Amino acid sequence: MAERSLAVEAQSLGLPTVLNALLSGPRHRLELKDIVEHALQPDDALRAQLDNGVERWWNYVAWGSTTMSKVGWIAKDGSGTWSITDAGRAALATFTEPDSLRREANRLYAEWRKSTLPPTRRGWLIRGSSVRGASLIHQWLEEGFCSLAASQMPAIEMDIDKKALVELAEVAYAHLKHNERVAKTGELVDFITRMNVGDVVLTTGDEGDVFIGDVTGQATYIDSDESRSNLRRTVDWRNPEDGIDFGALPGSLQAKLKTGATLADITGELVAIEQISSLGFDDEAATEDAGTPVIVKAAHVAFAPLDPTVADELIVGVPWLDEFVDLLNEKRQVVLYGPPGTGKTFLARKIAAALVGEQQVRLVQFHPSYTYEDFFEGYRPSSNDESGKLSLELRDGPLRRLAREAKEHPDQAYVLVIDELNRANIAKVFGELYFLLEYRDEAVEVLYGGEPFTLPTNLYFICTMNTADRSIALLDAAMRRRFAFVELHPAKEPIASTLPMWLARNELPPAAGTLLGLLNAAIDDRDAHIGPSYFMNSDQSKERLARIWRTQIEPLLQENHYDRWASLAAKFDFEKLWAKATDVPSDQP
Numbered sequence: 001m002a003e004r005s006l007a008v009e010a011q012s013l014g015l016p017t018v019l020n021a022l023l024s025g026p027r028h029r030l031e032l033k034d035i036v037e038h039a040l041q042p043d044d045a046l047r048a049q050l051d052n053g054v055e056r057w058w059n060y061v062a063w064g065s066t067t068m069s070k071v072g073w074i075a076k077d078g079s080g081t082w083s084i085t086d087a088g089r090a091a092l093a094t095f096t097e098p099d100s101l102r103r104e105a106n107r108l109y110a111e112w113r114k115s116t117l118p119p120t121r122r123g124w125l126i127r128g129s130s131v132r133g134a135s136l137i138h139q140w141l142e143e144g145f146c147s148l149a150a151s152q153m154p155a156i157e158m159d160i161d162k163k164a165l166v167e168l169a170e171v172a173y174a175h176l177k178h179n180e181r182v183a184k185t186g187e188l189v190d191f192i193t194r195m196n197v198g199d200v201v202l203t204t205g206d207e208g209d210v211f212i213g214d215v216t217g218q219a220t221y222i223d224s225d226e227s228r229s230n231l232r233r234t235v236d237w238r239n240p241e242d243g244i245d246f247g248a249l250p251g252s253l254q255a256k257l258k259t260g261a262t263l264a265d266i267t268g269e270l271v272a273i274e275q276i277s278s279l280g281f282d283d284e285a286a287t288e289d290a291g292t293p294v295i296v297k298a299a300h301v302a303f304a305p306l307d308p309t310v311a312d313e314l315i316v317g318v319p320w321l322d323e324f325v326d327l328l329n330e331k332r333q334v335v336l337y338g339p340p341g342t343g344k345t346f347l348a349r350k351i352a353a354a355l356v357g358e359q360q361v362r363l364v365q366f367h368p369s370y371t372y373e374d375f376f377e378g379y380r381p382s383s384n385d386e387s388g389k390l391s392l393e394l395r396d397g398p399l400r401r402l403a404r405e406a407k408e409h410p411d412q413a414y415v416l417v418i419d420e421l422n423r424a425n426i427a428k429v430f431g432e433l434y435f436l437l438e439y440r441d442e443a444v445e446v447l448y449g450g451e452p453f454t455l456p457t458n459l460y461f462i463c464t465m466n467t468a469d470r471s472i473a474l475l476d477a478a479m480r481r482r483f484a485f486v487e488l489h490p491a492k493e494p495i496a497s498t499l500p501m502w503l504a505r506n507e508l509p510p511a512a513g514t515l516l517g518l519l520n521a522a523i524d525d526r527d528a529h530i531g532p533s534y535f536m537n538s539d540q541s542k543e544r545l546a547r548i549w550r551t552q553i554e555p556l557l558q559e560n561h562y563d564r565w566a567s568l569a570a571k572f573d574f575e576k577l578w579a580k581a582t583d584v585p586s587d588q589p
Helices: 003-022 029-040 056-070 086-094 098-116 137-143 162-172 178-194 251-257 267-278 308-314 318-331 344-356 398-408 426-438 477-482 495-505 511-522 542-560 565-572 574-582
Strands: 074-076 081-084 123-126 145-148 200-204 210-215 231-237 263-265 284-286 293-295 333-338 361-365 377-383 390-396 414-419 459-466 484-487
Touching: 003 029, 003 056, 003 074, 003 081, 003 086, 003 098, 029 056, 029 081, 056 074, 056 098, 081 086, 086 098, 123 267, 137 145, 137 231, 145 178, 162 178, 178 231, 178 263, 200 267, 251 267, 267 398, 308 318, 308 344, 318 333, 318 344, 318 484, 333 344, 344 361, 344 414, 344 459, 361 398, 390 398, 398 414, 398 459, 426 477, 495 511, 511 542, 511 565, 511 574, 542 565, 542 574, 565 574
Parallel strands: 123 200, 333 459, 333 484, 361 414, 414 459
Antiparallel strands: 074 081, 123 263, 145 231, 200 210, 210 231, 284 293, 377 390
């Protein structure tokens, strides 16, 4: 059974069952579990689906009970006893169909979320399972807060500004090594000055299960005898009774939770977090900023084969195009390589657009001076309009921007086309991001700090590489392992047939196709062969082709044979080759 189907079925039956059972009086959650189980009658396969030892169907019912609690249908006490409210009785009497009851709970929950959400929010990972050898998770969930240990700090006024807080922390933690002191200071600044009411917090329990909550209060300082939790913020935990199985989380979120930091900004995963929270409430869920119901779409997994008309338009065979899409699904990054004029960039852009649409394709061109800062992120000069002073500002590059967009829309796929991949120093441009090309479910600390970065699985790379500039044999093994390579060569399909088919399709004479074949037969270096795009012109007159030869083909030939051009020039004489191509006698000796 699909995950959402299981969640909807469990809640459609479970929520009214819980409310009906509570009509006779308060009951403990474990007693309610037995009642729902009797009504649901889960089979052995369903019972085998566990999250941290708890049957998954019950976890979905427990999540639904949180929804009913937020909308005021049931009340829960700290001992695990639930009771129905007057609003819950009214809802049960009004919405007699199970699905309608679940949908009404979802609608009211969306309104509640809308009323409690601030204009902007952040997401935070905070650790509490091992604080100086003790776990605080049970206390956090039971009493509704999260905390940081700050036993070395004096009593702090919570309206302290960042500069004063840093100065206090520098003194309080002067005994730590520099990097440890910087990390501790950063945690304090984040918890006191950057975390806000309405932010989302995640924590991992003692058994690796995950709990999600919403910050409801400002930071407070507790007396020093609470040395493991001096600094606190009240939290409304969404699933205090049942944690989410770590293995059920999206890969990018799993990667972020693997960081060793005590407190980490994971705002980039807010969309994934909200989708987890809404799973099973309905086919609709609250949006991140306004609580308006929107359709929650399934995450993109893989591309389906393209329509055969695309292959016909691009003058490539259907088997070739199907294999290219398969390689993209398998590796997520493919390099089209070959001599100049073989249509590498044209095919890369057209295939990308056919797969994801023009709006979700970005193109960058590498060159010898292209850097990591250009590609991912780096500091750039910025002027202040009021003071006129220059400063350095950390700015995102095309990869960082497109990765953010892909994370925000996990149901859609995005393609970054990198033209002339081999003209830049690839290892320097990618830096630590090289690792993520192979391990999409991991996170890395990036050069300029901030939230650990993950590469979304719905972001693909289609690259081009001119073998006249550099053979793929010269690429390092790490590069070759992370990409699939597809050759486009004038002597191989689909390129071998491109020019003859294009000429025939446009009812043009075939001479240019024969001329190209003769030219490449005269070139000894396979990587120096010439592609068909030079000759794909509506004007196929001898004069037009001669000018193309003189201004585009000959300069390439001279560059590739610069040390022998004087002796080889006659071999590539246009008049002689044209005479052979058209079977017309040449007037040259």
